[in-house]
Amino acid sequence: MDDARDGSAAEAPPDTVWLLRSRGCWQAAAALLEQQAARSPEAALTRAELLIERSLFEGDGWGDAESALRLAEGGAHNDTERAAAACARGYLAYVATLLRVHDRLDEAQAALGRASAMLPPGAPGRPLLDFRRGLVAENLLKDPVAARTAYRRAHAGAEQQQDDLLLSYTWRHLATIAQQDGNLAGARHGFAESLRLRELIGYAVGIAPALASLADVSPTPEAAQLRAESARLVGAFGGVPVWLAQPAAQPEQAPGRA
Template identity: 35%
Template sequence: MTNVIGKNTDRLSWAQELYERAIFNNDTEALAISDIELDRVEADLALARGRVIHVRFLADRTNEDPRELELFERAADLYHQLGDGRAEGEALFWVGIVHQVVRGDNLASMPFYERAHGLAIEAGDRLTQSYVVRHFGFAEMAAGQLDDARQHFEESVRLRREIGLRPGVAAGLLALADCAFQAERPEEARKYIEEARSVAEECGAHGILRWILESEQEMA
């Protein structure tokens, strides 16, 4: 996040310089460049603000804030216009999250996840890939397709191990535990739970540890 803020501060300063070139030096090309830089700032801000709204939703899971979907859609549209496939894929993933997590509509989320997955693969963005396949898994688990769900959760964990996202690994192992429990494989579920707890404790992922405790209570 700090890196994004720093880049956008630079873009705003550059946009100011371009404005001065346009108004004082009659540099019309500077206006077009300025539009691109400001579109990037707007897209980054929309994506960041949408994520903050989503975290607030997760705190109580009651009322949807309509701005969330609007912000993610705006970000995706701007990134598309900018030709930034990696960022567009990330924003489309979040559009899918609104449909699946906020609105409980797995079917509506799928086109956005599928497009996000394709763009992430093209861009070599393993982080977004790991999130998308994880949520493929949740949709499949909800539909009772537990073998397919397990395969997607395993792929998500593999990708997260590769990029060193330790809290994400712990969350992925917990999803595998929940999947195994639903498949009536309690020993396997306990194995994943213990590994998830170990990873979460090592990296200080206290939020994941809370999820683990909640899952253990549900499995008891």
């Protein structure tokens, strides 16, 4: 642990990890962090988040995600690290419930509640936690009012931190609620912003869902073009995300760590 804290342990290049993640190569990105994760709580958590995101997009790899998360939980040494691990625990439980692998709603709520209790209001981990609490409210509890409140807090925090990936998600989910409310202009703006940010940061694996969402609130000719491009990208990524390749599956709902 001391080696990791003083910087002498080998570290995977963050740009390489991001490049692999953004192209849907979650296992390869996680493999780069495997040795470092044994020494560094931050690397262990990043690796767990990668594998949880893989489970969301591929609908598989649950055992790998669980093992990586247990390592991150076991290596946490302070409230900030424990809160981040609890936030990831709540997210994994949420994703498993959303995709109907297991009903883990109670676990998701309890873990996110633990994370909230450990994080002060201005902590860097707050925006992601607020976003994930919004996901539970929107998609599992069916409470759009609570979801909107949580998403707005997350959106403000992501703007302050200049976290463009999280902003792409907060825009997306605020747009979804606007669409449900019949505010198609607001929904179109939010989905367009989400797409713009994903293209800006090169989050390639997340562009197809953004295109599909924008298509749902676009005029017919444009919508057809957006859906065709979304389908092309899903094919290019080998059928990922699975819920776009299989329309009956649940839609995309959440990001991993930025």
